[in-house]
Amino acid sequence: MKGYCLCRAVSLAVASAPEYVNACNCRLCRSSGAAWGYYQPEEVTVTGATSAFRRDDLGHEPLSEVHFCPRCGSTTHFLVTHPEHQGIGVNTRIFDQDDLEGLDMRYYDSRNFSRDGGEAKLTGTGKISDGRTF
Secondary structure (H helix, E strand, O other): OEEEOOOOOOEEEEOOOOOEEEEEOOHHHHHHOOOEEEEOHHHEEEEOOOEEEOOOOOOOOOOEEEEEOOOOOOEEEEEEOOOOOOOEEEEHHHOOHHHHOOOEEEEEEOOOHHHHOOOOEEEEEEEOOOOOOO
16 A cells, blocks of 8 residues: 655555554644554655654653655654654555545544543544544
């Protein structure tokens, strides 16, 4: 599968669709307009130059770095920056929706994650192309 930013200057290629797609309501995910699929770094090929953003408003080192096309602004992916973990979150909205049809869609309340002191709460599920999601 191959996905593109809006102006097609950046592309991401993966061998297969993700296991599921995650929609998160934290400020970063909502502001970036992303719905994430998760991969290991060796599973993703990024072509084209991206710019990166790391939050500096959290009072601690950010756990991810969001990448986007410097020309059109489309969010393409994020890199995990935590030294003990690795991974890439790919913005599945850059892929053709038909390539994702039938995948599980998961909705998480991560906005309250730090306040609750626990894990993000799953608040809903669906399937892509069920008329209610994505």
